[in-house]
Amino acid sequence: MKTLCFAYPGDLETPTGGYGYDRKVIAGLRDLGWQVDLVSLGDGFPFPSQSTLAKARELFARVPDGGRLVVDGLALGVMDEAAAEQAERLDLIALVHHPLCRETGLSPDQAAELFQSERKSLTHARHVIVTSHATSDQVTDLFAIAQKDITVVLPGTDIPAPVSRAASGTTRLLSVGTVVPRKGYDLLLAALADLAELDWNLDVVGGLDADPDCYSALQAQVVDFGLSDRVTFHGAVAPKMLPDFYRSADVFVLASRYEGYGMAYTEALAYALPVIGSGGGAVKDTLPPRxxxxxxxxxxxxxxxxxxxxxxxxxxRRDMSAAARISAAQLPSWRDAATQFALSLEAGDA
Structure with a gap:
């Protein structure tokens, strides 16, 4: 049986796109016959405590000689010393959702520190897997990783049963993503403030704890704009509850400043939602114009x-909804993603 260790920071059940990708790929690899041993590296990444970082290094050291170790980039990007220690002993694979130094809201010193540590970490990986072509280009441009050493494995998309939406007077807007500056909720609220005379409401689904200052600022913005009865922050919801939000919405909107891929956009397309998006090349490449x-x-x-x-x-909206459904049918499945992920792992066995 083919085996690997999959190392990740924090809680694998965290309801974000990056963790969702990890969970789906792990499940898909297991369905393909792989033994996947999970290694939790601890909390606080990409700014872990020294004790957490030391324990994570110990966990790397416990992987048997010659073992294949896939590490989520949220952790590996700040584990350059551990990567250097284990590179000759292990088959080290980096999974990069997006470069850490490109996160919105970092201080210049934080961004510079993350750039240096991630650059060093990735030079010690045998191969790098990324989730979009735009991220592949960034990894090469930022860290000088050759394209031959990078594989793009696009996220899969689950296609639900067709959704029937009843017309109503109020347009129901939906935004899905962790409440952090990068997701651009402040931009969305500013845009909606000038449309207060129209009949709409906005549901925001995503964790509220990642950046409490950001959430507090958004709450103040809602009050200042007089939108308290129009905007609802639901926080993180269980995966089984998220489809209900997609089904009840009329339009999906996410004003991201940057995305490594943007799985919420493709999920919205799968639910036949017209999409309004931003966030750079990865998003622009993903969204079908019609x-x-x-x-x-x-x-x-x-x-x-x-x-x-x-x-x-x-x-x-109706025309765009029909186009969304057609476009979603052409997206890769999670089995496709897992199969391509497995092939990239096996490429080093030759």
């Missing part, structure tokens, strides 16, 4: 125009 409106990063005017269009024009 089913979406792509707005430039931090372009509040474009965001406002797109929202106004889809709030007012039910016929346009």
């Amino acid at each position: 089913a979406s409106v792509y707005c430039g990063t931090e372009d509040i005017d474009s965001l406002r125009q797109a929202l106004q269009l889809l709030i007012l024009d039910e016929g346009r």
Whole structure:
């Protein structure tokens, strides 16, 4: 039986796109006959305590000689010393969702420190797996990792049963993503503030604990804009509850400043939702033009125009919904993703 250790930071059940990718790939590899041993590296990444980092290094050292070790980049990016220690002994594979130094809200010193540690870590990996072509290009441009040493494994998408949406007077907007500056909720609220005369409401689904200051600022923004009765922050929800939000929505909108891929966008397409998005090349490459409106990063005017269009024009929403369903059928499945992931792991066996 083919085996590997999969090391990850924090709680694997955390309801974010990155952890969701990890869970799906692990399950898919197991379905393909792989033995996947899970290694939890502890909390606090990418800024772990020294004790957490020391324990994580010990866990790396426990992997048997010659063992295949896949490490989520949220942890590996700050484990350059451990990577250097184990590179000759292990088959080390980096899984990079997006470069850590590109996270919104970092201080210049934090970004510089993360850049240096991630660059060093990735040079010690035998291979790097990324979740989008845009991230592949960034890993090469930022860290000088050759393209031949990178494999793009796009996330899969589960296609639900067709959704029937009853028309209503209120346009139901949905945004899904952890409440952090990178997700651009402040931009979305600013755009919606000028559309208060229209009939809409916004549901935001995503963890509230990652950046309490960001959440507090957004709550204040909602009050300042007079949107308290229009915007609801639901926090993180169990995976089995998330489909209900997609089914009850009319439009999906996420004003991200940056995304390594943007799984929430493709999930929305699978539920036949018209999509408004931003977030750089990975998102622009993912969104089909007939089913979406792509707005430039931090372009509040474009965001406002797109929202106004889809709030007012039910016929346009209906056409985009049909296009979303067609586009979603062409996306890779999670079995496709797991199969490609496995092939990239096996490439080093030759």
